Amino acid sequence: MKFDDAALLEALDAAPAGMLDTLPFGVIGLDGSGMVEVYNVYEATAARLTRDRVLGRHFFLDVAPCMNNSMVAERLEREEALDSMLPYVLTFRMRVTPVRLRLLRAPGHRRRYVLVERS
Template sequence: MSPTTDLSFATPGLHAHLTRLSPEALDRLDFGVIGFDADTNVCQYNQTESQAAGLTAPRVVGQPLFTNVAPCLNNFMVAQRFEDAQDDAAALDDTIDYVLTLRMRPIKVALRLLAEPGSPVRYVLVQRRP
């Protein structure tokens, strides 16, 4: 079994696993992965999220997540939690029910928000519901 088949949206300690995966391994995950840096620029964007959102990685990588890529996440429920965790030098691992509305009809999803103090990459994970 490959390391990616053992990982799920709900895997405990998932942030540490994601930071060690190659882009190819991220593409094999069955949930969307959007990694972004301290300036909120997207640095990782897996194939699952690309196909579901209809945005290619070259179009997204390097762009500010909360203003150019997914402004529907620029609110107190998502962006503010990352900002608060960064300001407090605290870990973040929250899962919330959410409705994505940008570039598509409203879609119910679960978002998992992951950040670790000192890590250069933070993550928004997207689990679409059937």
């Protein structure tokens, strides 16, 4: 799986949990209410947040409030079908980190995803 694969949403949904831990980018899978269900090793290491601290928490309120805006959180909420890549700057814990985000959501899929590619 690559960050810009066309069928990445389907591949993420079908992948066993251990497979997601081998990916070279962050994978955050959210349920319909924004609670974190998937959080891979890459993202845990890069963000310096353990799975125990993130899984089961509201992503935009408790984990990444820097993404709780119209460019990320609101798009995942309001758009039924979404596959968008955008340059973004994370400001978590006062560390400015330029990244590329990919937002994925589609009808018939239980999860929505925020993917994070760091340079």
